[in-house]
Amino acid sequence: xxxxxxxxxxxxxxxxxxxxxxxxxxxxxxxxxxxxxxxxxxxxxxxxxxxxxxxxxxxxxxxxxxxxxxxxxxxxxxxxxxxxxxxxxxxxxxxxxxxxxxxxxxxxxxxxxxxxxxxxxxxxxxxxxxxxx
Amino acid sequence: xxxxxxxxxxxxxxxxxxxxxxxxxxxxxxxxxxxxxxxxxxxxxxxxxxxxxxxxxxxxxxxxxxxxxxxxxxxxxxxxxxxxxxxxxxxxxxxxxxxxxxxxxxxxxxxxxxxxxxxxxxxxxxxxxxxxx
DNA sequence: TTTGACTTACGAAGGTCTTCGTTGACATCC
DNA sequence: GGATGTCAACGAAGACCTTCGTAAGTCAAA
Numbered sequence: 001x002x003x004x005x006x007x008x009x010x011x012x013x014x015x016x017x018x019x020x021x022x023x024x025x026x027x028x029x030x031x032x033x034x035x036x037x038x039x040x041x042x043x044x045x046x047x048x049x050x051x052x053x054x055x056x057x058x059x060x061x062x063x064x065x066x067x068x069x070x071x072x073x074x075x076x077x078x079x080x081x082x083x084x085x086x087x088x089x090x091x092x093x094x095x096x097x098x099x100x101x102x103x104x105x106x107x108x109x110x111x112x113x114x115x116x117x118x119x120x121x122x123x124x125x126x127x128x129x130x131x132x133x
Numbered sequence: 134x135x136x137x138x139x140x141x142x143x144x145x146x147x148x149x150x151x152x153x154x155x156x157x158x159x160x161x162x163x164x165x166x167x168x169x170x171x172x173x174x175x176x177x178x179x180x181x182x183x184x185x186x187x188x189x190x191x192x193x194x195x196x197x198x199x200x201x202x203x204x205x206x207x208x209x210x211x212x213x214x215x216x217x218x219x220x221x222x223x224x225x226x227x228x229x230x231x232x233x234x235x236x237x238x239x240x241x242x243x244x245x246x247x248x249x250x251x252x253x254x255x256x257x258x259x260x261x262x263x264x265x266x
Numbered sequence: 267t268t269t270g271a272c273t274t275a276c277g278a279a280g281g282t283c284t285t286c287g288t289t290g291a292c293a294t295c296c
Numbered sequence: 297g298g299a300t301g302t303c304a305a306c307g308a309a310g311a312c313c314t315t316c317g318t319a320a321g322t323c324a325a326a
Contacts, residue, residue: 097241098248105255108230115231116260122238179285
């Protein structure tokens, strides 16, 4: 039983921290804080508190071998993206993912050639492989 | 100055109500409540309170000519979809809408032929018309 | 050993969100 | 007219989120 916790949806501030953790890998509180609020958005203890809460929720793991604890994300970027995406589909797009794709694509005139090609390839794979009705 | 208010992002419970209003058109509180919590999810006054708050926020308009006030959405489904989509892109997809499309497409093996075709057409229009660098 | 820098831990304040109980207004039916 | 039912309005409670001030612990250098 390794996956006993569904681990709750991250809040906005938590997402900001997760982004740092995903990009930088494991970080200390100070590193996250400097990455996120170098200008002075939120204080050091705010980030610390958030990380403690996230740890309690199971969103991050903590290595306290050193004095400055090191945090790393336990939820993957992919999984989180998927989760938010599917919530959005049910809440806002009548449960139709392709509707979401259509809308998102409409707002995306600045895609690179490579990306467009990637999308086409994926499309081919879906169309060719899984011809449902 | 008709459009002085950006009108805040709807919360989850507010989104549920907006969905009803979008699908059914203008509704009384009772109608929304029965549509949403016929089983007994939340009480009548809860829906009423939410609609009052949404009215204060400018998310819905109210016609109080009759005793039972009639509410209708002032924000369109499209606009709201776009808004959530773009927030998601910046928060979760490094600002790249096509990345979002790619992911959403990956979770969409059950798209209908018609939808896939629609996506392809849109893709062609983007690719052909806006060939950037 | 004392000082100072750095760190975690604790608790609390202020805000928003969601829910509901109660009240008073209004209409209808007997 | 009085009882009954429906409605909007109000206030408040409880939960969660975000932020921060302060205390307490640890380590190294002076």
